[in-house]
Amino acid sequence: MLAGRYAVSVRGYCADRGCSCTAPGRTSNRSxxxxxxxxxxxxxxxxxxxxxxxxxxxxxTQHLGxxxxxVASTTPLESPAVELRGRVLAVVQSTGAGAxxxxxxxxxxxxxxxxxxxxxxxxxxxxAQRLEWADAGLAMDVFEAQDAESPAFQxxxxxxxxxxxxxxxxxxxxxxxxxxxxIIPTGAALDCADELEGVxxxxxxxxxxxxxxxxxxxxxSQASKDATTMALxxxxxxxxxxxxxxxxxxxLLNACVTPVSAxxxxxxxxxxxxxxxxxxxxxxxxCVNDPNCKAGLDCLxxxxxxxxxxxxxxxxxxxxxxxxxxxxxxxxxxNCLNNNAERPPLPDVQPMTSFxxxxxxxxxxxxxxxxxxxxxxFTTQSLIPDGNLKIxxxxxxxxxxxxxxxxxxxxxFYRGGRGGKSFWYxxxxxxxxxxxETIWRRRHYRVKRGKTPGTFFFTVLDNGVTSNExxxxxxxxxxxxWVVFYYAGAASAAGQAYSGxxxxxxxxxxxxRQHWDRVKAALDVCGIKLWELYQVDNSNCAGAPLGLLEQx
Numbered sequence: 171m172l173a174g175r176y177a178v179s180v181r182g183y184c185a186d187r188g189c190s191c192t193a194p195g196r197t198s199n200r201s202x203x204x205x206x207x208x209x210x211x212x213x214x215x216x217x218x219x220x221x222x223x224x225x226x227x228x229x230x231t232q233h234l235g236x237x238x239x240x241v242a243s244t245t246p247l248e249s250p251a252v253e254l255r256g257r258v259l260a261v262v263q264s265t266g267a268g269a270x271x272x273x274x275x276x277x278x279x280x281x282x283x284x285x286x287x288x289x290x291x292x293x294x295x296x297x298a299q300r301l302e303w304a305d306a307g308l309a310m311d312v313f314e315a316q317d318a319e320s321p322a323f324q325x326x327x328x329x330x331x332x333x334x335x336x337x338x339x340x341x342x343x344x345x346x347x348x349x350x351x352x353i354i355p356t357g358a359a360l361d362c363a364d365e366l367e368g369v370x371x372x373x374x375x376x377x378x379x380x381x382x383x384x385x386x387x388x389x390x391s392q393a394s395k396d397a398t399t400m401a402l403x404x405x406x407x408x409x410x411x412x413x414x415x416x417x418x419x420x421x422l423l424n425a426c427v428t429p430v431s432a433x434x435x436x437x438x439x440x441x442x443x444x445x446x447x448x449x450x451x452x453x454x455x456x457c458v459n460d461p462n463c464k465a466g467l468d469c470l471x472x473x474x475x476x477x478x479x480x481x482x483x484x485x486x487x488x489x490x491x492x493x494x495x496x497x498x499x500x501x502x503x504x505n506c507l508n509n510n511a512e513r514p515p516l517p518d519v520q521p522m523t524s525f526x527x528x529x530x531x532x533x534x535x536x537x538x539x540x541x542x543x544x545x546x547x548f549t550t551q552s553l554i555p556d557g558n559l560k561i562x563x564x565x566x567x568x569x570x571x572x573x574x575x576x577x578x579x580x581x582x583f584y585r586g587g588r589g590g591k592s593f594w595y596x597x598x599x600x601x602x603x604x605x606x607e608t609i610w611r612r613r614h615y616r617v618k619r620g621k622t623p624g625t626f627f628f629t630v631l632d633n634g635v636t637s638n639e640x641x642x643x644x645x646x647x648x649x650x651x652w653v654v655f656y657y658a659g660a661a662s663a664a665g666q667a668y669s670g671x672x673x674x675x676x677x678x679x680x681x682x683r684q685h686w687d688r689v690k691a692a693l694d695v696c697g698i699k700l701w702e703l704y705q706v707d708n709s710n711c712a713g714a715p716l717g718l719l720e721q722x
Contacts, residue, residue, distance in 0.1 A: 255307035255428040258419060259330035259354065260298070261338060261347060262290040263315040268339025268363065273410040277567055277705040279680045284690070288701040290337040293412065296699055300416050303516040303697070304432060308423060318346040331427040333357035334419070335366055356426040358400075360407050372396045373426050399425045402477075411571045412702045414479060431511075432667065433476060445506035450499035457496040466493050469604065478572040478666055486576075486611055487603035489633050497634030501663040509665030513640060517697040519656045521624025521642040530623045530643075536593065538643050539583035539617075539626070541650055542676045560716045561598075563653060564678035567703035569696075570670030575704045576601060576611075578711035581674060583617070586720025593617040594720050595628060600711065610715055615639075628659070637661045644671070645692035652681045654692040671696045678708035 263269050271287040291312065298310040311326045315338045327333070333354045335347065344365050351357065355373045359366035370377045377400050388394060399421065406418035417433065424433035446454055457463040466488030473480035485493075500506045524530055525538070541562035563581040568574020578600040586592045595615040602608050615630040620640070628639040639659030646653040658669040673689060675681055681689075690700055 252306045254309055255305075256309075256332065256423045256430075257330050258301070258308070258310040258423070259326050259333045259351065260294040260310055260312045261315050261318070261333065261335050261351075262294050262312065263338045263340055263343070264289050264291040265314075266316065266340040267342070270337050270339070270361070272337070272701075274412055274701045276701050277680075277703050279566075279705060280686065280700070283683075283686065284700055288699065292699075292701075293415070294334075294336065297412070297416055297419065299697070301419060303514070304416065304420065305430060307428070308430070310419075315340065315343045315347055318343060318350045323350060327351050327354060330354050331356065332419075332422055335359040335362050335369070337361050338366060339363045341365060356422060358403060358422065370400070372399065396425075406477075409479070409571075411704075412699075413569075413571050417477070435476075442506050445504055446500055449504045449506070450496070453492075453496045453499040457492050460490075460492050462488055462490055463492040463496065466490075467496075476666060478668060481664075481666070482572045483604060485633050486601045487605065489611070494634040497664075498631075499634075501635050502631075505663050507663075507665065509663055511660040511662045511665050511667040513638065513660045514658045514667050514669045519642055519644060519696050521622060522645050523624070525646065526648055532619050532623045535624045535626075535643055536583075536585075536619075538624075538646055538650075538653065539595070540585075541581075541583065541653065541674075543582060543584060559676060563674035564676065564708060565672050565674050565706050566652075566678055566680055566708075567673045567705050568670060569672075569698050569702050569704070570668060571704065572668065574670055574672060575706070577707040577709075578678075578714060579672075579706055580711075580714055580716060581672075582716065582718065584718055584720070586718070592720065594718075596719060598714050598716060600714075610713070612715065614719055628657070632661070635661045635664045644695055645688070647681070647685065647688075651675060652685060652689060654689065654696070656696045671698050673703070678706065678711075 270290070272290050272293045273287065274293060275287045276282070276284050291314065294310070294312045298312055301308050301310050311330070313320075313323050313326065315335075317323050327350050330351075331354070333351045334357065338344070338347065338359070339362060341363060344363060348366070348369055351369075356371060358370045358377075368376065368378070375396065377396070382397055402421055403418050406414040406421065420430045420433040424430040457467065466484055469484035469488060470481055473484065501509070521535075522530060525534055528534075539562065542559040543562040544559070560582075561580045562583040565574070565579035565581065568579070576599040580598040582594075582596040582598065584594055584596075586594050593616075595617050596612060597615075598610060598612045600608060601611050613630050613632060615628045618627045618629075620626055624643040626641045628637075628641055630637050630639075637659050639657050641655055641657045644654040644656050652673065652675045654671060654673050656669075656671045658667075660667040671693060673693070680686075693700065693703075
């Protein structure tokens with residue numbers, strides 16, 4: 171339904187809306203963000219630009235005589251430049267009157283060793299890199315508010331399709347900022363001074379109370395779509411986590427600048443209805459006539475676009491055999507929504523290459539997954555002579571707010587089948603449903619080795635939809651006191667791609683202080699900052715159903 175909006179330039183679209191606009195849709199031969207906290211230290215954003223694309227760093231990080239993985243970074247292109255489809259100008263205030271920190275805090279167990287929370291300039295610079303990883307055709311330039319009158323800022327404003335003011339509260343720079351960015355069609359002011367409230371706009375249309383009233387009176391109009399977009403933007407920002415902040419940027423770009431698959435709405439219309447009724451009539455009727463299953467559908471309907479955080483909380487709160495049958499038929503078997511998500515290729519995180527002074531092998535890598543699990547009756551060569559826990563690992567922190575925030579995340583890796591030839595992963599975790607009930611959930615993944623030792627392919631049927639994931643062992647302590655795993659995956663039929671990392675220990679607590687810098691380095695390899703992590707609540711984990719589903 172949004173295809174008509176994407177088929178015209180900004181100039182043509184504004185003409186359709188009756189607004190004055192002189193900024194056509196732009197392309198550029200530069201695809202990487204230039205992080206400008208002090209513009210005079212960087213070249214102007216002129217027309218002769220070097221094209222960049224994420225690639226692999228050419229060196230490996232060394233720790234205690236072993237090699238940890240490699241993270242994709244920005245390296246010059248040798249191939250033709252990637253077309254730039256959307257550029258963001260981000261403006262932050264990290265000094266001066268009213269300067270504030272972001273809401274993205276470091277894990278509390280670190281006791282302020284690396285700070286209490288990230289500065290907004292740190293956040294936006296990191297988001298610029300993540301934006302490129304999400305879509306090579308998108309880029310973001312980051313400036314300090316005080317540099318609004320610099321030539322580099324002016325050049326960036328002329329090239330921008332979208333602006334973001336974040337944490338700007340110094341009244342001395344507000345007038346300069348609004349003047350310098352008045353040519354940019356779309357923008358939003360977030361956590362800023364009241365004087366900037368009126369600058370938020372979508373394709374030069376101010377987002378004022380008048381827009382909300384027009385949306386109420388004309389629910390089929392463009393005003394209604396714009397009001398829905400801005401409501402989602404403010405909702406995502408208010409959640410206070412970096413992943414939703416990045417998704418917020420993608421939502422704005424998708425709505426007003428260029429199609430972005432990660433933020434595009436799922437299919438609707440008569441074709442979808444026909445597919446559901448003609449192929450899955452029984453499953454549809456059974457679900458809508460069951461109160462819990464119907465509540466799950468209603469919950470999902472209330473989630474904006476591809477909002478994975480909202481969607482997965484609905485799913486884990488209302489999952490049931492009827493809900494699984496509904497999803498299996500409509501999404502997995504018949505793909506009625508015509509979804510096709512692919513696993514994110516970036517950052518291209520490589521696994522560790524050695525362990526305890528020896529090259530990493532597939533067999534040792536599997537033992538690293540198995541970790542502390544050594545159930546009675548199972549024959550396995552353990553890396554830990556006294557490993558006798560009922561779990562392999564317990565998650566301390568995770569990065570993805572949709573999947574890694576649940577309390578009491580127990581990881582169970584084990585071999586099964588005759589002779590232990592199959593390999594399985596069963597995460598057992600606690601959920602507080604949207605109705606306030608505390609319950610346990612479990613998933614059952616099949617695991618296969620990747621081509622390189624330390625890499626694995628995971629497959630799971632999660633509430634009727636197949637997810638395929640690629641995991642990497644990034645780093646692990648020699649005594650297995652902690653481990654960092656990185657994953658990237660996609661539930662193609664659900665139209666959702668995702669990535670993240672989990673940091674685990676045997677008991678779910680942070681290891682001793684001497685390990686923290688190495689853990690931080692491993693997360694850096696994943697392109698993840700400490701302030702992006704969620705510390706898992708492991709305070710009340712009794713009663714977890716930890717038995718093994720597959721037997722040798």
